[in-house]
Amino acid sequence: MTKSTYSRRRVLQTGAVAGTGLMLPTYLRAEAHTGFTNAPTGDTVTLGFNVPQTGPYAEEGLDELRAQELAVQHLNGEGDGGMLATFSEQNLDGTGILGKKVNFVTGDTQTKSDVARASAQSMIQKDNCIMITGGSSSGVAVAVQGLCQEAGVIFMAGLTHSNDTTGKDRKANGFRHFFNGYMSGVALAPVLEKAYGSDRRAYHLTADYNWGWTQNESIAASTEALGWETVQNVLTPVGAGDFSSYIAPVLNSGADVLILNHYGGDMVNSLTQAVQFGLKDKQVNGKDFQIIVPLYSELMAKGAGSNIEGVYGSMNWNWQLQDEGSKAFVKSFGEKYGFPPSNAAHTCYVQIMLYADAVARAGSFNPCAVVEALEDFDFDGLGNGPTTYRGADHQCFKDVLVMEGVAGSGNANMMGYDTLSIVEVTPRAQVEYEPDHPMFAGGSLGECNPGA
Amino acid sequence: MDAFILQILNGLDKGSAYALIALGLTLIFGTLGVVNFAHGALFMIGAFCAVTMQRILGLSRTVIDETQTDFLGNPMAVQVPYVQDWFGAAAGATIQDWSVPLAFFLTVPVMLLVGWGMERGLIKHFYKRPHADQILVTFGLAIVIGEIIKAFYGANPIQTPMPSAFVGTIDMGRYLGLGEGAVAYPTWRLIYFFFSAIIIAAVFAFLQFTTFGMVVRAGMADRETVGMLGIDIDKRFTLMFGLAAAVAGLAGMMYAPILSPHYNIGMDFLVLSFVVVVVGGMGSLPGAVLAGFLLGIMQSFFSNPAFKGFIVDALRLNDTFTGTVINGLDQIIIYLVAIVILLTRPRGLLGRKGVMEE
Structure with missing residues (x-):
């Protein structure tokens, strides 16, 4: 009777090494590469x-x-x-x-x-x-x-x-x-200076979250560089609905420009209500009061209707x-x-x-x-x-677009999208900035991650 | 002084909206004992009645205008509203312009029907269930109503303008002797305030001076005894539910030009209205109205940076943590007032003993 020299442990160890060796070419083959997450395998x-x-x-x-x-x-x-x-x-x-x-x-x-x-x-x-x-x-x-x-x-x-x-x-x-917000500010500034001059007092209403803060910072920096004074920046809750209690103080603030750092439904409501308070018909400091909406979208324009007439803003594309x-x-x-x-x-x-x-x-x-x-x-x-x-x-x-609200055609097929008109296509060179610009500082791309 | 009056006006205007919604909410709680979390949805349905009337009056036939082209270069499809066909261009345009006030004739029957259907179809089955069950079912109902509205009208706010005759502001400074242009307030908001005052007065008069109202008040005080006198109090309470729905609906309809209606508008008002009801005292109609105006004015004043700056200066809290907190109070002032009032008067401003205390 002969006794086997292979123990159970040894068989398992050998099997594991052999299995790994056999699988390695498959793993390294490009088509079945699982070296990154969700590598497509079928057609x-x-x-x-x-x-x-x-x-x-x-x-x-x-x-x-x-x-x-x-x-x-x-x-x-x-x-x-x-x-x-x-x-x-x-x-x-x-x-x-x-x-x-x-x-x-x-x-x-x-x-x-x-x-x-x-x-x-x-x-x-x-x-x-x-x-x-x-x-x-x-x-x-x-x-x-x-x-x-x-x-x-x-x-x-x-x-x-x-x-x-x-x-x-x-x-x-x-x-x-x-x-981004910085580009909006830089693109809008020359148009605003041309339309409203360099002696203005601006009152900001800003959506109280990340986007609102950075937009406020960008627009305030651009307009202050023109010589405008920022009278006040008031943070408003997202989805406030009725902004009247934030708009009423604007009337007696001495400001002659209202900048609405709002988006979506908030912008529709704050702009509509600002117009209802007669801001667009008001004269302050011997100048016509103006409203600015730095970031426009067609769907917001549709929601705001005729209230956006004469209001400047910016867009990525139109x-x-x-x-x-x-x-x-x-x-x-x-x-x-x-x-x-x-x-x-x-x-x-x-x-x-x-x-x-x-x-x-x-x-x-x-x-x-x-x-x-x-x-x-x-x-x-x-x-x-x-x-x-x-x-x-x-x-x-x-390039970045500067837009102005205009009277639309009212045609149903246009969905109200024709209430925005392109005022200027701001050349790309004008909106460029260094990667370490203070408004963008503090971050790092890190290494690309291919996952699994 | 001008700024002070402006904030008071704004507070009264905001407060009137809160009071109107809270009134309906309290009416339902006081009569049926139901905590109705779908009340905001009733406000929203009212706002969408205004949108629907605008759409009905805007129903159009399509005419191809070969002289114009659309964005794709095809001949323009121009919409001609039927009302302009029937009544002439000028009269038709005027009728369309008055779509929000005209929506009154749609809102009242729709809201009475919705209120009746809601009470008979769902809420009556929850009278004897705990308040938590009532809250859950009515909150669920509010979500369902919101999703139905979204399916029909989309998720975007819908511009519902006021008649052009009421666009712009009224120079209150002239009437108050403060000089021309000192206090200009939006015409439609003032109309909303007076409209609310009339509705609130009408509800109180109805409850106070009619036999029906007297029976309802008796039922609110002691439902069992009124029932024993052979009066079908349930029927009257169902009608009160319809009435409360109509009040909420009218509040929403008139608010549509101020806040473009969207499917979630009811939820925005619901939480505030509950705070108003709790601060006013559960089941107290005068309390709801008083708290509505009080909280509206508080919110208005604390949204004014000049007012907060004045407080911070007066208390010499500049550049302190407390000063920073005061400057951020506008977003929490209503809840802060609610906490203070409930700590000092646990039943609210005008709450009755025994309500929600068993």
Whole structure:
């Protein structure tokens, strides 16, 4: 009788080493690379559209969703192709991304940071999304950007205007195409000086959260540089509804300009109520009283109706632009939905195109390869003229629009979007700043995170 | 002085809205003993009655105007309202302009119907259940109503303008002897204040000087005894629910030009109204009105930086933590007042003994 020299432990150890050795080539093979989170393995790739579908910015979120669905159609070779034809890079040919058909899942952020994070988390863990995009609030953008950084997926921000998104809260995995508060201030200042002079006294009403604070800081700095005096800055609760008790003190404050650092429903209400208090008809310090809304959106204009006539503001993009990219997008969106796209819709559409193109150029879905492809990337043909995605902070630099409220046509198909008119296209050079500008200081991109 | 009067006017105007909603809330609590968290939704339905009337009067036929083009370069589809077809362009435009006041004729029947349906269909099943159950079911109902409104009207605020005759301000300075242009206040807000005062007075007169009101008051005081006298008090209370719904609805309808209606507008007012009811004293109608005006004025004054600056200066609290807290009081003043009043008068300003104390 012979006795075996192999113990049970030894067999298990040998098996484990052999198994690891056999699996290693599979692990290292590019196609089945699990070296980054949610590496697509089949013939499809899934994107996550995380937008507010309920809550105060729901209409904006739904418009973003329309544009996102349109972008997916165009990437998959359906429809008229929209901006694919006008994009300066011609890497996208309507066969999806890297030959994989694009699918998408949607989530509802409710414009609440915790809900948005939970929704993005589910998209990443359950739906295997390789990229998250969308949103209409800076608080949400910062929260979801942080989550994507930790999870190792790319975040292509939707509408977020706070300086902090690409300032102190910037992240290597996050990219913002939309402009910011600083750019609004710098673009508006020359127009305001020309229209109202350099001797003005401004009263600010500011939404009491991250975006409001940074916008107030930016606009106050720009107008004070003109020689304007900031009489008072009053923080107002988000969703206050009735702003009358904040507007009434403006009447006797000695101010001759009211700056509303409000967005969405708050802006609609505060502007409407300021007009009802007769501010636009008032004369103070021998000058006509003026109201300024630094950040405009078409949906806000629609809500505010005729109250926005003569009120200056700024925008990232507008459907009335006549460059080839904008015309192609407006035609594509207008024929599908029957009305023009908002600037929230535009930024989301462009972000998807930019992501898809970056993947195509990198030849990989690996987030770090995408980050490398997007950093310091110059492009054109997507509606804002020559644009650069700056590598130092992942902020897009492009022309900014200064708008003025006008009497609209009242035509139902226009949805009230024609109550905003482009006053000036502020050249990109005028709104550029150094990455370590004090309003953006304190943050660091850190290292790109590919995740798993 | 000008600023002081302006803040008082603003406080009265805000207070009238709070008082009107709180009045309906107290009416339902006082008669039926139900804590109705769907009361804000009734305010919202009223506001959307104004929107609906605006839409009804704006119903149009489409005419293709070949001389104009739309944003896609296609011939422009122009909307011609039917009222302008029927009554002529000028008269039709005037009728459309007066859509909010005309909404009165839609709001009252709709609200009475909604109130009746709500009470008979849902709330009557919760009379004998604990207050917590009533709060849960009415809060759930408010969410359902909000979502239904959102499905039909979208989530964006809808501009519902006042008649152009009431656009602009009234120069109160001239009437108060403070000089021309010293105190200018929005015309529609003053109309809202007087409208609220009339509705509040009418509700009190109805309860005080009619037999129906007398029976309801008797029922509020002792439901059992009134029932034993052979009076169908439940029927009268159902009608009171309808009346309270109509009051909330009218408050919402008239508020639509001030605050563009959206599906969540009721929730914005609900919490404040509850604070008003609690401060006024649960079940006390005069208390609700008094607290509405008191809290409206407090909120108005504490939103004024000059007023807060005056307090901080007077108390020599500049650059101190307390001074900073006082400067931020506008967002919490109502709740602070509520805490102080409830600590000193646990039943509220005019609360009755025994209400919600068993």
